Amino acid sequence: MPLQSLCPPLKRMKAFTDLYHRLNQTNSSIEKQQALEVFFRNAPDRDAVWGLALLSGRVSVRLVGSRRLRGWVAECTNLPEWLIDESYQHVGDLAETLSLLLAPYRIASSDNSASASTASASTTASTASTASASTTASTASASTASASTTASSQDLSTIMLDLIRLKKRDESEQKEYVLHNWRQLDGPSCFLFNKFITGGFRMGVGQGIAVKALSNYMNRPVSEITQALMGNWDPADYTLERLLNRGSIHSHTLPYPFFLASPLLSSASAAEPSDQGGGESIQNTALHQLGSRTDWMAEWKWDGIRVQMILREGVSSIWSRGEERLDDAFPEIAALAHLLPHGTVIDGELLCGEFPAVRSFQDLQKRLGRTKPSARMTTQQPVFVYAYDLLELDGQDIRRKALSERRWLLERLVETLNHPLLHASPLIEGIEWSDLHQKRLESRRHAAEGIMLKRACSVYESGRKRGHWWKWKLDPMQLDAVLLYARPGHGRRSNLFTDYSMAIWDQERMRLLPIAQVYSGLTDTEIREVDAWIKGHATEKFGPVRTVVPQLVFEIGFDGIQRSGRHKAGIALRFPRILRWRRDKSASEADDLGIAENLLNDRNLDENLLNNRNLDENLLNDRNLDENLLNEPTKQEPN
Amino acid sequence: MNLLQWGPYGIECPQAGVFIDPWGKVDRALLTHAHADHARYGHKHYMAHAHNRAVLRQRLGNNISLQEIEYEETIEINGVRFSWHPAGHIPGSAQIRVAGNNQIWVVSGDYKTENDHFTPAFEPVKCSHFITECTFGLPIYHWKPQAHTAQAIADWHLSNVNQGYSTLLYAYSLGKAQLLIHLLKNLCPIYIHPSIAEMNRALHAVGFGLPELPLISAWKPKVDAPALFMAPPGASNEKLLRRLSPCKEANVSGWALVRGMYRRQNLDNGFALSDHADWPGLLSAIKGTGAEHIYCTHGFTSEFSKYLSEQGYQSTEIHTRFLGDAAPEPMSTLETDESIH
Numbered sequence: 001m002p003l004q005s006l007c008p009p010l011k012r013m014k015a016f017t018d019l020y021h022r023l024n025q026t027n028s029s030i031e032k033q034q035a036l037e038v039f040f041r042n043a044p045d046r047d048a049v050w051g052l053a054l055l056s057g058r059v060s061v062r063l064v065g066s067r068r069l070r071g072w073v074a075e076c077t078n079l080p081e082w083l084i085d086e087s088y089q090h091v092g093d094l095a096e097t098l099s100l101l102l103a104p105y106r107i108a109s110s111d112n113s114a115s116a117s118t119a120s121a122s123t124t125a126s127t128a129s130t131a132s133a134s135t136t137a138s139t140a141s142a143s144t145a146s147a148s149t150t151a152s153s154q155d156l157s158t159i160m161l162d163l164i165r166l167k168k169r170d171e172s173e174q175k176e177y178v179l180h181n182w183r184q185l186d187g188p189s190c191f192l193f194n195k196f197i198t199g200g201f202r203m204g205v206g207q208g209i210a211v212k213a214l215s216n217y218m219n220r221p222v223s224e225i226t227q228a229l230m231g232n233w234d235p236a237d238y239t240l241e242r243l244l245n246r247g248s249i250h251s252h253t254l255p256y257p258f259f260l261a262s263p264l265l266s267s268a269s270a271a272e273p274s275d276q277g278g279g280e281s282i283q284n285t286a287l288h289q290l291g292s293r294t295d296w297m298a299e300w301k302w303d304g305i306r307v308q309m310i311l312r313e314g315v316s317s318i319w320s321r322g323e324e325r326l327d328d329a330f331p332e333i334a335a336l337a338h339l340l341p342h343g344t345v346i347d348g349e350l351l352c353g354e355f356p357a358v359r360s361f362q363d364l365q366k367r368l369g370r371t372k373p374s375a376r377m378t379t380q381q382p383v384f385v386y387a388y389d390l391l392e393l394d395g396q397d398i399r400r401k402a403l404s405e406r407r408w409l410l411e412r413l414v415e416t417l418n419h420p421l422l423h424a425s426p427l428i429e430g431i432e433w434s435d436l437h438q439k440r441l442e443s444r445r446h447a448a449e450g451i452m453l454k455r456a457c458s459v460y461e462s463g464r465k466r467g468h469w470w471k472w473k474l475d476p477m478q479l480d481a482v483l484l485y486a487r488p489g490h491g492r493r494s495n496l497f498t499d500y501s502m503a504i505w506d507q508e509r510m511r512l513l514p515i516a517q518v519y520s521g522l523t524d525t526e527i528r529e530v531d532a533w534i535k536g537h538a539t540e541k542f543g544p545v546r547t548v549v550p551q552l553v554f555e556i557g558f559d560g561i562q563r564s565g566r567h568k569a570g571i572a573l574r575f576p577r578i579l580r581w582r583r584d585k586s587a588s589e590a591d592d593l594g595i596a597e598n599l600l601n602d603r604n605l606d607e608n609l610l611n612n613r614n615l616d617e618n619l620l621n622d623r624n625l626d627e628n629l630l631n632e633p634t635k636q637e638p639n
Numbered sequence: 640m641n642l643l644q645w646g647p648y649g650i651e652c653p654q655a656g657v658f659i660d661p662w663g664k665v666d667r668a669l670l671t672h673a674h675a676d677h678a679r680y681g682h683k684h685y686m687a688h689a690h691n692r693a694v695l696r697q698r699l700g701n702n703i704s705l706q707e708i709e710y711e712e713t714i715e716i717n718g719v720r721f722s723w724h725p726a727g728h729i730p731g732s733a734q735i736r737v738a739g740n741n742q743i744w745v746v747s748g749d750y751k752t753e754n755d756h757f758t759p760a761f762e763p764v765k766c767s768h769f770i771t772e773c774t775f776g777l778p779i780y781h782w783k784p785q786a787h788t789a790q791a792i793a794d795w796h797l798s799n800v801n802q803g804y805s806t807l808l809y810a811y812s813l814g815k816a817q818l819l820i821h822l823l824k825n826l827c828p829i830y831i832h833p834s835i836a837e838m839n840r841a842l843h844a845v846g847f848g849l850p851e852l853p854l855i856s857a858w859k860p861k862v863d864a865p866a867l868f869m870a871p872p873g874a875s876n877e878k879l880l881r882r883l884s885p886c887k888e889a890n891v892s893g894w895a896l897v898r899g900m901y902r903r904q905n906l907d908n909g910f911a912l913s914d915h916a917d918w919p920g921l922l923s924a925i926k927g928t929g930a931e932h933i934y935c936t937h938g939f940t941s942e943f944s945k946y947l948s949e950q951g952y953q954s955t956e957i958h959t960r961f962l963g964d965a966a967p968e969p970m971s972t973l974e975t976d977e978s979i980h
Contacts, residue, residue, distance in 0.1 A: 024898070025907050079778050080949060086942045087779045091897050100779035100896065104919070495899060524905075 015043040016051055016156045017189045023204045032205050036213035045240050046157035052243070053235035054160075055203035055210055061163040062199025063174060066094055069198065072175060073098050076105045076182065089544045092490040095194035102182050102190060161236060163196060208463060218244060226462060230254045230323060252312035255319040256345060256391050256399065257462035261452060261469035287433045290453065290470075297403065297456050298428040298436055300448035301471055302386055303361045304351035305368075309333070309385065311340040312395070318350075326350070329367055330383060336421050343395030346410070347460075348387035348425065355384045355423055358447040360560065362574070386425035387414055391460055399460035406460070443474045449559065450474045476557030477599050479504060479591045480582055483552040484512055486534045487545045489519070497534040497546065498527055502556055502576075504569070505592035512550055513569040513593065516558070516576035526581055553585040554578050561600050571596055642719065642742045643770070645957055650746060650770065652737060655716040657686075659735055659746050669721065671748025672732035673698065674813065686714070688723050690731030693841035694813060710759065726750035727761030728914050729814030730842050736764050744768040745928060749937070751913065752920035755785055757821040757847075761916075763927030770934040770957070771925060774915045775893050776943030782893070782917040789822035792891070792910050796827055796867050799887045805865040807883060809872040809890040809906075813838045814914050816869055819891060820849060823867070830855045832870035832879070855879055893917070925952070 022035040040048050053059045064072075070088075074081045084101060091097040159181070166174050181193050195201040211229065215222045218240075228246045238246070264287075290296060306321040316337035318326040327334040333350065340346070352364035359381075367373055367381050390410040391399050398406060407424075414424045428439055428451065440451050450473035458468035481502035489498035499519055503512035522530065530552065540547035560574030570593075644651050648661040657667040660677040670678050670687035673694040678687070680699050687695060689707035696703065708714065710733065713722045719739035726732040728749040737744040745766040754760040782788075796806040810816045816835040823829060831839070831852045839849045855868050860882050870880055872890060887907040894900040895909025916924060925933060925947070935944040936957040947954035 027905075077778065080946070083778060083942065083946055086939075087777050090777055090939075091779060092899055096898060097779060100781070103781040490899075495897070 013047075013156050013159065013185070013189050015039055016047060017192055019043075019051065020192055020203065021188055029209055032209050033213045033216075036205070036210055037217050040214060040217040040240075044155070044157070047155065048240050049235045049238050049243055050157045050160050052210065052214070052229070052240075053233075054201060055205055056207045056229065057202065058233070059160065059235065060199050060201075061160065061167070061196050063163055063166060063197040064178070066198060068171075069094075069098060069178075069194075072178065073101055076179065077101055089488070090495060092488060092495060093200075095198050095200055096191055098194050099187060099191040103187065105182060106185070106187070106190065107183050157235075159193065159196070164236070214244075220244065226257050227254060230257070232323075232325065253310065253315060253317045255308040255310060255317075255323075256397075256460070258306065258308070258321050258347070259461045259469060260464040261454075261471040262464060262466045264453065264470040264472040287436070287472075290433075293431060293433050293436070295456055297407065297454050298430075298439075299388070299425050299452050299454075300428065300443065300446055301450045301452045301473065302349040302351055302358065302425065303447065303449045304349045304358075304364055304386075307333075307348060307350045307385065308391070309337045309340065309344075309346045309348065310392075311337050311342060311344050312392075314342070316340070328372065331373070332378060332421060333383065333385060336385070336419055339417060339419060341394070341413070343392060344413070345390070345392035346385075346387050346413075346422075347389040347391055348385045348422075350383060350385055352381055352383055353447075354382050355420065360447065360562075362560075362562065384421040384423065386423055388425050389460065402457045402459070403454055404456040440472060440474060474559075476559055476579070477561060478555055478557050478579065479515070479596060479599075480553055480585060480589070481515060481556050482512055482550045482587045482590045483530075483534075483548060483554065484514060484550055485545050485547055496527060497531045500554075500578075502554060503550070504590055504596060506569075507593050509592050512587075515567075515569045515571065515596065516556060516573045518554075518556055518576050518578050521578040522581060530581075550587045553582040553587060553590050555580050555582055561596065563600065569593060569596070571600055640740070641768075642737055642740050643744050643746070643768070650957075652719060654739060655719040655721070657716060657721075660748065669735055670695075671726065671735060671746065672729060674729070674749070677748065686721075688731050688733045690842075690845045690847075693844040694731065694838065697837070697841050724764050725759035725762050727752065727754065727758055730758050730817065730847050731845075732758065734764055736766065742767060744770065745930070746770045747772055747924070749774070749914070750916055750924065752916045752924055753782065753785060755818055755821065757818060758914075761924070763924060766928050766930050768932040768934070769925060769928045769930035770936060771921065772915070772937040773921060773935050773940060773943040774938035775913065775917055776921055776935070776939040776946075778918045780893065780896060780917045781919065782896075782911060782913060785818075785822060785912060788910055788912045789819075789826065792819075792889075792912075793823065793826040795887075795889070795908060800865045803865060803885060805868060805883055805886040807868045807870065807880065807886050807888045808910075809875065809888065810835075810869055810892075812871040815891060815912070816871070817842060817847070817849060818914060819869060819912070820852065824850050827867050830858050830866055830868045832868075832874055834871055834874070835869055855883070858883070860884075 016039065019035055019039040022038075023032055026032060026035075039051060043051060050059070070081055070084050073079070073084055079101065084097070087101060088094055088097045091100065162177065166177055178197060182190060185193055192201070207229070211222055211225050214220075215225050218225070225244060228244050233243065233246065305326070307326065308319045310317045310319070316327070316334055318330060318333055318337060320326055330350065350364070351358050352361075352367070353359040363381055364383070367377065367383065373381075387410055389403070390406045390413060391397070393409055393413070398409070411424050414422055428436065430436055430439065436451060443450050450471060453470040453472060455468040461468070481504050483500050484503040485501035486497040487499045488495050499517065501514045502516050502518055503514045505511070506513050533552065534546060534548050537549045537551065538546040539549060555578070556573075556576050557579040558573035558576040562572050562574070563570060564572035566572075642652060642654065643659075644653060648658050648663045648665055650659040650661070651657075652659070657669055658665045659669045660671055660679075661668050661682065662679055664681045664683075666683045668679075668682040668685050670685060670691065672678070673687070673691045675698070678685075678691075678695060678699065684704045684706070685695065685699075686706045686708055689709055692705065692707055695705060708723050710723055710725055713720050715721075719737060722736045722738075723733035724736060724745075726734045726748050728751050732748060732750070734748055734750065735746045737746070743766040745764050745768070747770060749772050750761050751758075752761050792808070799806045808819065810819050812832065812834040816831070816838065820829060820831075820839075829852050832855055836852070836854060839852070843849055855870065856879060858866055858868070868880075868883055868886075870877075874880060875888075889895075889906055889908035889910055890900075890904065891910045891912050892900075893911055893913030893915055896911035898909075900909060921943070931953055933944070933947050933952045933954045934957050935947070935954065940956040940958075944954045944956040
């Protein structure tokens with residue numbers, strides 16, 4: 001096949017597709033790292049940069065809404081839209097659904113013969129499918145011919161640039177381009193392409209692994225690469241080499257990699273074998289194993305946004321831990337950063353409230369995602385910063401100094417500055433560990449999530465390194481609730497009923513009120529068991545949602561509770577999750593609204609004491625509650 | 640009156656007093672094939688294609704009363720004529736044609752339209768009423784040619800071996816396993832689970848040519864080179880399989896076309912190879928019967944039936960016992976086949 005040498009671009013996108021699928025096929029960090037190294041080695045330089053940007057979630061090229069995409073697929077495949085929706089319900093992933101549906105539409109290309117004539121390809125592709133499909137195929141092939149893009153559109157970087165350019169073009173041009181690629185790309189690449197245009201692309205790998213792979217491949221230290229990849233950068237502007245040199249060019253606006261604490265299990269929850277930890281394995285590190293209390297510094301674990309405030313070369317920048325710039329959303333903090341001495345980096349927590357009164361995270365969220373807050377907003381949702389740490393002083397990186405020394409320097413700096421929006425996060429005194437136990441139970445009253453423990457002699461590491469910094473969170477509040485509705489999950493959990501609506505009894509214990517939407521925190525075995533149970537106990541069907549016999553009881557945990565006008569039970573929970581399956585309880589033994597109200601009153605009492613402020617008025621238009629808290633199924637009316 | 644009807648025991652022909660693939664306990668059960676969700680224990684008398692003899696006796700007991708039928712042979716019961724026709728699903732599988740009262744019905748059982756050159760190939764049977772399965776009755780299900788998938792499995796196995804891993808494929812012991820053996824026997828050596836060996840013997844006894852393969856237990860860890868193993872999904876927790884590491888695992892099932900299906904089982908890979916018809920296969924089979932009345936059972940019944948109605952067929956959904964989508968669970972401990980949900 002002498003022609004094959006003429007179409008190397010097809011192979012290029014393939015390098016990225018192969019990487020994606022190899023990453024998905026393994027849970028081993030080493031294999032993931034190897035797959036990445038292979039990618040960096042094989043992919044063209046610009047594709048490597050785009051690959052990096054994509055896997056760190058820096059690029060989103062959402063081109064078309066899902067409604068419109070479904071319409072185009074309906075047109076290409078001659079299928080009714082309701083059937084496309086049903087297929088989506090079954091698959092649980094839109095990009096995947098569409099690429100599966102498009103199988104008969106695409107030119108058979110598993111053998112790299114994408115440049116083969118359209119006529120022969122459409123016959124092979126639709127052997128078994130209906131005649132109507134092949135007619136749509138031939139109309140589309142006409143537009144393929146007219147599209148100026150050639151086989152080079154298969155190059156990852158070209159595709160990404162095309163998509164960005166097309167964002168501003170009209171629908172017909174977008175459609176022509178998308179349909180062209182649907183025909184040209186093979187199944188796995190088509191799936192990724194759909195992920196790009198639906199804005200749902202995520203890579204199954206942490207940036208840490210990518211950094212290690214890149215460090216091996218480029219033979220440069222990890223720290224340098226981590227630094228170079230921080231913050232905002234546009235892959236269109238860089239080659240790999242230039243990107244990695246960026247560290248020194250733009251360094252004055254870049255934050256240091258954040259040092260993250262590891263969770264410390266409280267003795268109560270450590271004794272609970274059914275308790276589901278997160279992904280990482282957590283050993284039971286009890287307080288007494290930490291040694292002498294005097295070796296440790298304790299402070300509140302504030303529930304705000306972790307930030308670095310930077311002033312270098314006269315330019316200030318505010319970075320969140322998620323590596324986003326917050327300067328625009330919080331102009332008063334940006335102004336504060338301008339007052340810092342030159343060459344300063346402070347690590348701290350951005351909080352809503354007026355010092356020393358800290359308000360809830362929900363209040364802070366109202367300030368997020370807005371570029372220029374109104375004057376009313378800055379008055380109603382004032383913010384300030386509790387500083388934890390000092391990373392750079394007089395232009396010197398002091399992260400290797402002991403925490404106790406950095407803290408001393410920080411306190412002097414804050415004192416000198418004497419600004420109403422900047423305070424050192426207070427240390428919790430107390431000689432014995434037992435004092436801390438007591439203090440931790442008071443966390444909620446301080447609007448904190450628990451206690452942070454940091455070894456006084458610790459340096460400022462990057463990433464999550466165990467041993468020196470611990471977060472000791474408060475146990476969650478709990479309710480026993482009844483499973484009422486279930487719907488299938490997505491992705492890995494598609495087609496398994498894993499999203500549950502949980503309910504508690506009303507005051508009279510007559511009716512069940514939905515109180516939280518939880519994503520299963522159960523083990524795989526339990527999920528399968530509950531899934532099978534749901535299939536045998538469904539009483540009603542609304543699209544993907546099943547109403548089930550109210551019978552299974554689960555203990556749900558949550559970190560906050562608030563009054564809410566938009567939820568049927570009148571309350572909303574923060575970060576609800578299943579703690580365990582109460583097989584020992586029947587539905588009649590589940591908790592009721594009265595018990596939930598008690599939790600609510602305790603909480604509000606605490607907050608009102610501290611803040612002297614009524615929070616209820618602000619809750620109705622809280623956008624973020626909708627995201628994280630209680631999503632009730634749309635159709636429901638249990639009797 | 641319709642020649643075939645359905646009630647608590649499944650599909651019934653009242654005039655002949657027989658049931659097709661029934662549940663519960665009946666006097667006369669006509670079977671389409673020997674998978675456990677079609678051939679149930681406890682009926683008084685069974686009628687099935689002769690290829691099922693050994694498997695049925697092994698699964699339902701040596702002393703069952705079984706009348707063996709050949710393809711195209713016609714049996715008349717009380718004025719109703721029954722005949723068995725190849726369904727291409729697994730060895731011994733058949734569609735059952737039922738004629739009488741000026742009506743012709745066909746019960747498809749499970750079927751596959753691609754000829755695998757192992758099981759007698761599916762033949763369209765003309766009829767006016769067609770009861771069709773629709774296990775994969777959604778337009779996302781398009782199979783690649785089986786040889787293509789077999790090659791992909793062989794390639795993956797080779798790359799595993801190159802990295803020092805063995806390969807463990809999960810395949811149902813009746814049907815899928817033999818199809819895989821048939822497809823892979825010339826590509827690489829295979830070790831099989833005893834329950835697959837058992838089915839191989841049962842099929843060998845009725846004339847299916849299958850190679851004699853070593854058992855998984857014959858493979859010695861740390862001594863023998865990495866190899867390809869085959870076991871039923873229900874065996875995934877057995878000690879026998881744990882000694883095979885380091886090992887990459889994949890399931891071989893039509894459901895594997897959807898990524899979530901194998902990802903949530905923590906498997907390394909999945910290969911979409913099915914002994915059921917895919918979406919275009921179902922549509923072409925229905926078209927081939929020339930039937931106007933279509934009845935959908937087993938699978939995406941409501942979706943598939945609605946689609947057929949929109950295409951101009953008189954289509955009805957046959958309700959089975961449970962409400963709900965009956966989402967598939969290929970790793971269930973029930974050793975049956977893909978159509979068990």
